[in-house]
Amino acid sequence: xxxxxxxxxxxxxxxxxxAIGATKQVPIGKADGAPNFSIRVFTLAxxxxxxxxxxxxxxxxxxxxxxxxxMDGDTPKAVGAGDYLLxxxxxxxxxxxxxxxxxxxxxxxxxxxx
Amino acid sequence: xxxxxxxxxxxxxxxxxxAIGATKQVPIGKADGAPNFSIRVFTLAxxxxxxxxxxxxxxxxxxxxxxxxxMDGDTPKAVGAGDYLLxxxxxxxxxxxxxxxxxxxxxxxxxxxx
Numbered sequence: 001x002x003x004x005x006x007x008x009x010x011x012x013x014x015x016x017x018x019a020i021g022a023t024k025q026v027p028i029g030k031a032d033g034a035p036n037f038s039i040r041v042f043t044l045a046x047x048x049x050x051x052x053x054x055x056x057x058x059x060x061x062x063x064x065x066x067x068x069x070x071m072d073g074d075t076p077k078a079v080g081a082g083d084y085l086l087x088x089x090x091x092x093x094x095x096x097x098x099x100x101x102x103x104x105x106x107x108x109x110x111x112x113x114x
Numbered sequence: 115x116x117x118x119x120x121x122x123x124x125x126x127x128x129x130x131x132x133a134i135g136a137t138k139q140v141p142i143g144k145a146d147g148a149p150n151f152s153i154r155v156f157t158l159a160x161x162x163x164x165x166x167x168x169x170x171x172x173x174x175x176x177x178x179x180x181x182x183x184x185m186d187g188d189t190p191k192a193v194g195a196g197d198y199l200l201x202x203x204x205x206x207x208x209x210x211x212x213x214x215x216x217x218x219x220x221x222x223x224x225x226x227x228x
Contacts, residue, residue: 001184001186001191001199001200001201001202001205001207002198002199002200003184003191003193003197003198003199004197004198005196005197005198006196006198027198028174028198028199028200032200033200033202034172034174034200035172035202035203036150036151036172036224037150037151037174037222037224038174039174039176039198039222058148058149058150060142060148060151060152060153060222062153062176062220070115070117072115077115077117079117082119082120083117083118083119084116084117084118084119084120084141084142084153085115085116085117085142086115086116086142086146086147086148087115088115088147088149089149091115093115106176108151108153108174108222110150110151
């Protein structure tokens with residue numbers, strides 16, 4: 001059984017095209033023996049964003065801290081701490097931090113896309 | 115894209131043998147079109163517990179609120195808000211609320227075991 005906390009997880013910069021002010025941590029993933037799904041945590045600085053993109057894997061998201069917008073296709077929707085989201089496979093999406101503090105969210109994906 | 119909050123999700127009692135003071139919510143699941151994994155949220159009242167059991171599906175857990183113990187096999191380990199856990203397939207486990215308030219945790223599983 002692996003038990004950890006975010007502060008114990010390496011903070012990795014996100015270098016994907018379209019990403020701004022984003023870092024990634026992986027509290028539960030392939031390296032821990034997760035057989036199907038991984039938990040990633042992204043932190044966006046104020047003004048930061050993830051790429052506005054599509055891919056074949058779904059996202060299961062939970063917003064831990066902060067507020068911002070998620071692009072549902074090309075439509076912005078307000079999100080904040082406590083929101084749960086399902087981004088379906090091939091659905092265009094993007095997270096944007098429109099707040100004054102960090103926007104921190106969990107993003108569960110199949111381990112192949114960790 | 116589904117966006118919801120815990121307060122919008124039906125609260126279901128947990129009737130499994132060995133469960134005490136436990137309820138379940140499913141903010142993201144099969145009914146929402148989740149293709150592989152579901153997010154369930156369990157709430158244990160003070161003194162409550164989940165069954166001390168094993169099964170073939172793994173758990174990815176995140177503790178949202180409260181404190182308690184997780185049984186790693188037959189060994190209790192202290193857990194609290196902010197902890198991430200991986201319960202491997204076939205690993206004996208149990209959550210126990212040893213605190214004064216609710217113990218609330220996310221439990222991601224393959225949709226087949228939702």
